[in-house]
Amino acid sequence: MDNKLISLAKLKVGMSGVVEKIDEALLPHNVELEAGELERRLLEIGIIEGVRIKVMHFGLIKKDPIALQLNDGEITVAIRRNEAEIILVNQLETK
């Protein structure tokens, strides 16, 4: 297993990773929320440290948004590429 942290936005369809850290400082384009709020919303929907995320689908234009499966399908969530940048994962080897 590779231990280098990469951003979730770097993963291709079919790849998975375990969430290690959420870092709002990495946000490429600001969103209109107060500091910490984006992180809190991601946490609330279940994107939290230790959760396995599998990239399922990309949108047509610029591969945006991204559909993610959490913990083998406990829940499926869509987020934008911009927000995916702040989620750092440990990439898991694809079987």
Place this chain on the structure above:
Amino acid sequence: MSIAANTNGEINLETSKHLRIALVGKPNCGKTALFNALTGSRQKVANYSGVTVEKKHGYFKTPNNTLVTLVDLPGTYSLRSRSPDERVTRDVVFNQFKEENSIDLIMAVVDATNLSGSLRLVLELKQTGIPVVIALNMIDLAKLRGFEYDIEKLSSLLNCPVIPTCAIKKSGVTDLVAEVDRYNQLEVTANKWQEPDREMVREYHKEVHSIIKAIEKRKGMPSLWSARLDKLFLHPVLGLFILLAILFCMFQAVFSWATIPQGWLQDMFDSLQAYVAALNPNSFLVSLIANGIVAGVGSVIVFLPQILTISLFIILLEDTGYMARAAFLMDKLMGGVGLHGRAFIPLLSSFACAIPGIMATRTIENRKDRLVTILIAPLMTCSARLPVYTLLISAFIPVKTVWGFANLQGLVMFALFAAGIIFGLIMAFIFKTFFFKGDRQPLILELPSYKAPNLYNVILELIKPAKSFLRRAGTIILSVMIIIWFLSSFPLPPEHATGPAIDYSIAGIVGKFLEPLFRPIGFNWQIVVALIPGMAAREVAVSVLATIFALSGANDDAIRESLTVVLQHAWALPTALSLITWYVFAPQCISTLAVAKRETNSWQWPTIMFIYQMVLAYLMSLVVFNLAQHFIH
């Protein structure tokens, strides 16, 4: 429509001794199905004073004869409020509404197929000190997927009763109702809730995780079907085609299936009108009933099948879980003009009616995004425009099959819908660029598992738009019809009048007075007369035209002729096209403006809405009318 609360029944209920229970749960946990299963048709929709969120109340009786008011609260992930919807949930739970009694019991709906998503909210609810009963919902589905829980342990860990339920099969619902009778044994404690910050959310998650570890006897499989279907529906290219195909089917259905029962209704009202009119041809009262009420209200009620068809599509898309996929597919397109992917749902609802559409914008957390969505919602073709479109299309567009499969009339209808959408997006872009600058909102959207819709639920949800449409037909439209009949019948024409009677009436005078203003866009005075009461409800314009032409018919044959045929002779094609165009854009609905006022809590936004729509409608009609004249001559 839900503007006015019918409080009479409610006040009686409030004063008699009974329980108030709040139904709380995260989105997509089957909460609405459970609400329907518990209360059936004993439901009431009203509004909280001061705020604009719909309050859904239902009633049921327990075996011990306790009367229960069940308050259905909007789906939320947390008690903290980030959108108006979520604020209502918090305010009801903490009893912030003065006219309401406090909540005696919280019924927390937990999705048994995804405990981790629901239990965090339950932990928050426990903090409020209000007794909580848990409905472990969709238990059948969870069993089917192989989940097995130690329910007693869950109950003891959370220190509250846990009842497994399956709302769509009504199993467990009786147990849930019986549990309500034991609510006295539940303890009320002090409120310890505070808004969870990031670290608290993490703590809650840890607690949820350890609870699940303790009670999960067997872990089930996720919905394989959902993953498979997503491969198709979320496919970047195929998915978009499927979405377009679904929308296309929706409009073809409105124009082919719905026209059959529409024909029956039309025949019924025609014979009723003829029958009443024949009773006493010289009486004014008979004329009012036959030509004013029966013809007017009838010509609106015939559109019920179309409204039901379009509502059915929206309910099915919502219930199956497809709507969130549509938001996913549309996000980039919507984002391109600065809208939120979530705006897709309110905008799609606006195809049924802009009023529920505007109210559905509450799920958009950001004020600017929400305002832009509200402003463009009326450009989406609502079902009330259908009568006008239908009438004009069937009168002026030939029945023809094009490209081997599509009905030309259906195609024109599709084009009108498309025009509304395209200009909606253009206006959104303009608003976003010039009036609401700023960063974008993030998209964080749950894609729920696909579910087969439940017939009972679909019927209950379908009755709501039908009821409100008929109520409108029975109130606003009926009164407008009577006024219009009066205005177009009086004063009476002089003894030896040459023109039809309406020429001499108040309506004729007003119409002719305003006509010069509308002449550049090809409107004649009959149209201008119809537009004024059409402000009360768009579909009224059709009945007004029916009234005008029925009354202005030179002989009895003209009255019996259908409006379609009458219009073909009365108007040129450019005028008809101009009127259709007007209806795509014009602010022809006072209720929409009223709701926009209520939702934005200011007159500023409805005023802007009215002005931009008026300008847009006039300009577009001007262009269409002149182009049509140019090409036709």
